[in-house]
Structures are given as structure tokens and as C-alpha cells.
Amino acid sequence: MAGKGKPKTGGRQSGTPNKVTGTLKEMILEALDEKGGVAYLVAQAESSPAAFMTLLGKVLPTQIQGDPENPLMGMSDEAINTRLSALLAASKA
DSSP states (O other): OOOTTSOOOSSOOTTOOOHHHHHHHHHHHHHHHHHTTHHHHHHHHHHOHHHHHHHHHHHSOSSOOOOTTSOOTTOOHHHHHHHHHHHHHHHHO
């Protein structure tokens, strides 16, 4: 373990991806594809909205670069829910 001011020795090279994480991500995406992809996610959003929103919170970036013409700041929960519902409905079409 490198201490303050000492060079790093051993371990992965900086920037090398974790193989387990990549493999796990591939497995999850393959399972999603087998279950129906977007249609499956839409069904989950309808049957378990709280779990789906948790998933969104995990995969969306923590900082959103919004559209200056359509800011999200100041939107009520109801307005946000309306937008999300419209997006879900559009994805079914």
C-alpha cells in the first residue's frame, strides 16, 4: 500500500476496468434482453413504480445538464410525474 508521497506498487494499472463489474453488467443486460428489454422495464415501472424509480436513481447521472429552455428546477412532483408518465406512454407506442 502506497503511503503519502510514495509511488504506487502492485495492483491494477490506473484506469483498468474491473473485469467482474464488466462481466456482471453484461449478464444483467443479457437477462434484461431475454425478459423483453424495454417492454419488460415498462411493465416493471407500472407494477412496481417505487422499485423502478430506485433503479432510475441508480442509473441516471447525479448531475443533470438540463435544457435551458425547459428547466427542471422548480418543477413540482406532480409535473415531474406527468412528464415521466408521458415518456413511459410514448415508449409503449
